[in-house]
Amino acid sequence: MNTVAVVGTQWGDEGKGKIVDMLAADADVVVRFQGGNNAAHTLVVDGRRYVLRLVPAGALHPGKACVVGNGTVVNPIALLGEIDDLKKNGFLKEPELFRLSYDAHMVMPYHIAIDRAREARAGKRAIGTTGFGIGPAYEDKMARVGLRFEELLDQTAFIERLRRNISEKNAYLKSVLKAKPVKADEIVEAMKKARRRLLPYLCDSGAYLSDTIAAGKRVLFEGAHGTMLDIDHGTYPYVTSSNCIASAAYDGVGIGPSNQLAVLGISKGYTTRVGAGPFPSEFTGQLADSLREEGGEFGSATGRPRRIGWFDAVQARYAARVNGLWGIALTKLDVLTGLDPIKICVGYVVKGKRYDQMPASHRMLLSAKPIYEEMPGWRESPANARTLDELPAAMRNYVDRVGEIVGVPIAMIGVGAGRDATIVLRNPFTA
Ligand code: IMP
DSSP: OOEEEEEESSSSOSSHHHHHHHHHTTOSEEEEOSBOTTOOEEEEETTEEEEESSSOGGGGSTTOEEEEOTTBEEOHHHHHHHHHHHHHTTOOOSGGGEEEETTOEEOOHHHHHHHHHHHHHHGGGOOOOOSSSHHHHHHHHHTTOOOBGGGGGSHHHHHHHHHHHHHHHHHHHHHTSOOOOOOHHHHHHHHHHHHHHHGGGEEOHHHHHHHHHHTTOOEEEEOOSOGGGOTTTSSTTSSOSSOOSTTHHHHTTTOOTTSOOEEEEEEESSEEEOSSSOOTTBOOSHHHHHHHHHHTOBOTTTOOBOEEEOEEHHHHHHHHHHHTOSEEEEEOGGGGTTOSSEEEEEEEEETTEEESSOOSSGGGGGGOEEEEEEEOOOOSOOTTOOSGGGSOHHHHHHHHHHHHHHTSOEEEEEOSSSTTOEEESOOTTTO
């Protein structure tokens, strides 16, 4: 298939960055279609760690085009900072290879201030957002008061609308949230400078991608966050503010569903979550602490320690349905080395009733008790394995069992952080 989408099947942080980076080698264009810099895709290239928040992972491959689609919310200053960092490291050398949709919405400092002030006031009810203003920016988009990058075409009109928004948001910040207002003049000055640098990148993402696909080129849609953080299909209200599932790739760039996607779901061999909200297969204590250390399970965007749990097959089956998964990449299996037994959550009990499929109301997950199946662990490191046969036998059994319970073929197996530490059984671009 020439069009491939990569999506998270859990609560984000599944290791999408590494798989996207690997598939980017086979793609002509890599596209972000939702979310903002609340996402952070970590990639290790030649032993160096890069964290990409807004720029698609294609940027780490010379000659690949990168597109940030209309479905995203983009902090312009953060984007320019990321572009500068990439350039300093020798990437994104050809500016025409990076494109940003005219219709993407800007995240402004007042969105960040509102996000943080609300979270601070919410106390125990806080969502645990990344604090990057994502929710308030999407609110403005839906309320039709957001600022899109197309506004930059007319500086005078843009500044007028920006000042109007700042004054409204400052009134809200002061009187409702009892928070410090943002500084209008500083924001206007920063945006005037940013405007000149941003204008050359602007494009019509839908028109560009339609032409690209029609020309037979390969496009990789890089999903951010995860299915369980999807605004409609996740554990609402403990979710992010965008649709993170595969179908969002269409509206998030402006192409239609007749362009069929091979959807690769990324699942960690265990589960993690940052922020508040239900997590049925969560466990705490020494085992969780050592797995967190071993897996480096600290938020790439915020540094927060991630909550830890076993692989949840109920959730994976649900993700398979809502995303229409073609295959699964099971990542970070090396992190489970030395654990015995390894558990798979195969169902939930809620108020005495067993659920093998995701309960219709996600609120029921708050009191769901996991039902586990136990598998023997392995002690041998799989880090050098590059074929199925080279995997420890118990690990192979685990992989087979996960594929069987979830009902989706396992297409890739992650055995380490490096670019080459993945066993590829099926490549969605060539299968
Ligand atoms: P927001 O997206 O900053 O509004 O945060 C809403 C929820 O989504 C919080 O629980 C965040 O921790 C979570 N979240 C947002 N983006 C990511 C991500 O890329 N990985 C993991 N969690 C995320």
